[in-house]
Amino acid sequence: MTTSAQADPAQGAPGSGPGPLRGIRVIDASTILAGPLCAQLLGDFGADVIKIEHPVAGDGMRGHGESKNGIPLWWKEISRNKRTIGLSLSDPDGAALFRRLVEDADVVVENFRPGTLERWGLGPDVLHGINPGLVLVRITGFGQTGPYASRAGFGTLAEAMSGFAHLTGEPDGPPTLPAFGLADTICGIAASSATTMALYHRERDPEHRGQVIDMNLIEPIMAAVGPSPTVYDQLGVIGHRHGNRSTNNSPRNTYRTCDGHWVAVSTSAQRIAERVLELVGHPEVVEEDWFATGGGRAAHADLLDGLVGGWIGERTREKVIAEFTAAGAAVAPVYDARDLVEDPHIRETGMLTTVEDEDFGPLLMHNVMWRMSRTPGAIRFTGRARGADTEHVLTEELGVSPGELAALRERKAVS
Structure with a gap:
């Protein structure tokens, strides 16, 4: 199964994507990894996603994983179907442009520490004052409230605190962490589900109101680990490591x-x-x-x-x-x-697909994650260079003049 992706900078404009989320606009102001994956999944199924990254440093995801010729490979997938603009949200002019983008947005995905958006004048009260129908997805390590809310939170910490590491590994070995972003990935998928639920509720709400989704990294992987808190509550039993064996059946x-x-x-x-x-x-x-x-x-x-x-x-x-x-x-x-790449079932069922990339030509990557018979998703284009769509979005869609854009770039408020 091959999906053709073009390099047209206007591709991905509102309403251009096939899928059930056609006509939905998402602003992805998140980084590493749950938020970007949530936005990628929404884009895979038709949403117009505008990726916000720092105008100077770029997005941290660009530095994750392997690169070829200095071009990050993971970025090609995690930022597919996303138009990218360089915009500093901590700069007053950058924040003002962000508020203008929010006027026509359906979803904002962010993963700053609690209080950061509020400090920049971009908190939920401000954004919902501009656009009451906005769905604001806030992904953090520990959530927006509680004694740990202000702590730095990463997937590794969620994998540790969820019980996953405690139950993973050999019986006589140490707790084991995964070698990949497991907690972030589960959270990103969960966040995309929560987002579509909020959009569905908005359609049924007479006032067409959005809402805030408070998503932390711990709860989704806690669900994957299983009912160990319930078992402890009722039986006082604490599970332990069994290697590759199962406590529920054998041989396994x-x-x-x-x-x-x-x-x-x-x-x-x-x-x-x-x-x-x-x-x-x-x-x-x-x-x-x-x-x-x-x-x-x-x-x-x-x-x-x-x-x-x-x-x-x-x-x-x-x-x-x-x-x-x-x-x-x-x-x-x-x-x-x-083995995965060469497996005939993986290839023939389209779990992996080849898309056309402006830097590498044919590029193999994961396909859209599930098959829908009436509203299938698609990979319209792969992850783009930093600021590739800044000029188009700001001038064509927000009406920023060339002179204003040049001044903003001079101040490094945009790129």
């Missing part, structure tokens, strides 16, 4: 094949567990009373891992997957990036 682990690869096996369903043990030549184990429940099997994980791991260790990855698939058992290879 990663196993090494004889050709040096790894596969993952899951047996969440009872019949799947039975098929796995029958496949590896131990149907007698299925007859054990303890095998009838996931908890019973989890209590015998050493035995089951030995039986399954021994069988897998004598076969190649290709053979293991073929035999598991034929038996109707659940298995998947443990992939690196090259």
Whole structure:
């Protein structure tokens, strides 16, 4: 599946994007990573997204991840479908231009520390005074209120405080953090969902009022970790690390094949567990009373891992997957990036897609995240150079004169 992306600077103007959010304007004033992902998802499904970045320093996302020829690769994806302008919100003239942008906006996404927008004269009361229908998405580490609200907040801290790190890793090893932005990513997806709910409510509200969404990094990943607070509340039980094993079922682990690869096996369903043990030549184990429940099997994980791991260790990855698939058992290879790119199912279903980029030509990236039969999203263009759309947005859409723009650039209020 290939999506063509053009370099036309006017592309992405209001109403130009296909998808259910066509005609919605989003101002992305956020950085690293949850806010930009939220805005990217909205843009993928048709919203006109205007990306605000500092006119001198640029956006911090440009410095994250690998680069090619000095051009950041992650930026190409996280800022796709976004027109970018350099605008200093801490500068009075920059803040004034921002307020003018808000007049016609539907959504603002920001992730400054609580009180920062208010200090610049851009707090919710001001923005809703300009545009009562605005949905203001405020993403912070700890939320807008509470004893930790003023602390610096990053995804790593959320991964630690949510219980994720405590439950991740080997039993005798340290708490383990992910090697990627897990908390930010989950939060960004959650924020896009909250935004569309707020837009839906606005359409049903007789006064067409927007609202403030107070989104923190901790709660979405807490939901992913599971009901451990409830378990503690009712049973006084605190979970601990199990490596790749599960407390709910077994066999569930990663196993090494004889050709040096790894596969993952899951047996969440009872019949799947039975098929796995029958496949590896131990149907007698299925007859054990303890095998009838996931908890019973989890209590015998050493035995089951030995039986399954021994069988897998004598076969190649290709053979293991073929035999598991034929038996109707659940298995998947443990992939690196090259495996993912080369997998026929990933490519043929369009989970990855190639778009045309003005710097690199054909560029492979994640496709829009879900498929919608009537209002599909699209990648209209990839992330652009800093300030690529400043002149077009400010002069054509806000009516700033060339002389005014030159003066603002001289003062570094815009770029």
